[in-house]
Amino acid sequence: xxxxxxxxxxxxxxxxxxxxxxxxxxxxxxxxxxxxxxxxxxxxxxxxxxxxxxxxxxxxxxxxxxxxxxxxxxxxxxxxxxxxxxxxxxxxxxxxxxxxxxxxxxxxxxxxxxxxxxxxxxxxxxxxxxxxxxxxxxxxxxxxxxxxxxxxxxxxxxxxxxxxxxxxxxxxxxxxxxxxxxxxxxxxxxxxxxxxxxxxxxxxxxxxxxxxxxxxxxxxxxxxxxxxxxxxxxxxxxxxxxxxxxxxxxxxxxx
Numbered sequence: 001x002x003x004x005x006x007x008x009x010x011x012x013x014x015x016x017x018x019x020x021x022x023x024x025x026x027x028x029x030x031x032x033x034x035x036x037x038x039x040x041x042x043x044x045x046x047x048x049x050x051x052x053x054x055x056x057x058x059x060x061x062x063x064x065x066x067x068x069x070x071x072x073x074x075x076x077x078x079x080x081x082x083x084x085x086x087x088x089x090x091x092x093x094x095x096x097x098x099x100x101x102x103x104x105x106x107x108x109x110x111x112x113x114x115x116x117x118x119x120x121x122x123x124x125x126x127x128x129x130x131x132x133x134x135x136x137x138x139x140x141x142x143x144x145x146x147x148x149x150x151x152x153x154x155x156x157x158x159x160x161x162x163x164x165x166x167x168x169x170x171x172x173x174x175x176x177x178x179x180x181x182x183x184x185x186x187x188x189x190x191x192x193x194x195x196x197x198x199x200x201x202x203x204x205x206x207x208x209x210x211x212x213x214x215x216x217x218x219x220x221x222x223x224x225x226x227x228x229x230x231x232x233x234x235x236x237x238x239x240x241x242x243x244x245x246x247x248x249x250x251x252x253x254x255x
Contacts, residue, residue, distance in 0.1 A: 004076070004081070004085065004086070004089040005089045005092050005093050005096075008069075008089055008090060008093035008094075009093040009096060009097055012065070012093055012094065012097040013097055013100075015065075017061060018061075018097055018098070018101055021057055021061070021098075021101050021105070022101040022104050022105045023105070024053075024105070025049065025053075025101065025102060025104075025105025025106045026104070026105040026106070026108075026109070028045070028046070028049055028053075028105075028106075029046055029049070029105060029106040029108075029109040029110065030109050032045035032046055032109075033109055033112075033113045039113055039114055040205065042113065042114075043114060043118065043119075043122070043205065044205075046106060046110065046122060047122070047198070047201050047202075049106065050106075050122065050125060050126045050129060050197065050201075051129075051162070051194050051197060051198055052162055054102060054126060054129055054130055054133070055129060055132075055133040055158055055161065055162060055194065056158050056162070057098070058098055058129075058130050058133035058134050058137065059133040059134075059136055059137045059140070059154045059155075059157055059158050060137075060151070060154055060155070060158075061094075061098070061137075062094050062098075062133070062134045062137030062138065062141075062154075063137040063140055063141050063150055063151055063153075063154040064147075064151065065094060066090065066137065066138065066141040067141060067147040067150060067151075069090070073086060073090075083250060083251050084247060084251065087138075087246070087247050087250045087251075088247070090138075091134065091135070091138060091243055094134050094137075095130065095131045095134045098130045098134060099127050099130050099131065102126050102127065102130055103123065103127070106122075106123075106126060107123055107126075110122055110123060117204060118201075118204045118205060121200060121201060121204050122201060124232075125197045125200060125201060125235075128193075128197070128232070128235045128236070128239065129193060129194070129197050129235075131239040132193045132235065132238045132239045132242075133157075133158070133193075134239075135238070135239045135240070135241075135242040135243040135246070136154070136157050136242050137154055138242065138243055138246040139242040139243070139245055139246040140153040140154040140157060141154075141246075142246045142249045142250055142253065143249075161192050161193065161194045162194060165191070165192045165194070165195065166195070169185070169188055169195075172188075173185075190234050193234075193235055193238040196231050196234055196235050196238075197235065199231070200228070200231055200232075
């Protein structure tokens with residue numbers, strides 16, 4: 001399995017898209033700190049990169065790579081290798097390559113300009129968000145053999161979590177504004193990995209005041225050690241469950 005991971009990893013790292021992605025992250029991160037008059041503004045810019053750019057690249061690149069690798073997957077299936085190991089190797093190699101790209105592109109400037117708990121949280125959350133959307137890409141790609149349809153599903157997944165989910169939450173807030181639904185908002189945040197990432201970083205930036213009364217509720221729960229553990233556990237589940245579902249489908253799928 002380790003040999004298979006190395007083969008896939010070296011193939012991905014030679015891909016110009018991954019190199020370009022690393023350079024874009026580096027340009028965005030360095031310029032965020034060098035062009036702003038204080039570190040906090042630079043951190044907010046990197047937060048937007050983590051919440052929007054990283055999920056989009058992770059889910060799209062992973063989906064396209066899996067579809068382009070179906071011939072390689074079929075070749076591996078003809079060898080005495082378990083299906084589970086092939087799928088796990090693909091996931092490990094894709095996740096590792098994109099995490100390394102993020103750590104090189106955004107991690108170095110964060111390490112230099114924000115060598116504190118907030119910078120560490122940014123790095124951890126960025127890595128987890130990358131893994132989550134790689135897992136969602138695996139689920140999207142195994143749902144259909146049609147490449148165009150699979151890429152469409154991947155884009156819809158990103159649109160839902162990046163834009164539509166927040167719209168639904170805002171709609172509920174306006175429609176149910178007369179009722180005490182702040183505690184329900186904490187539960188709803190668990191239904192989106194991007195929301196979980198955003199809340200954790202904003203709380204560590206002491207920006208919960210910008211989130212109003214609901215922000216105080218979030219701070220009371222997610223600001224504690226137990227809340228921190230729960231939020232990271234939920235993010236981890238967002239990475240584990242979609243991959244396990246895709247693995248189960250891959251084991252029985254007729255390629």
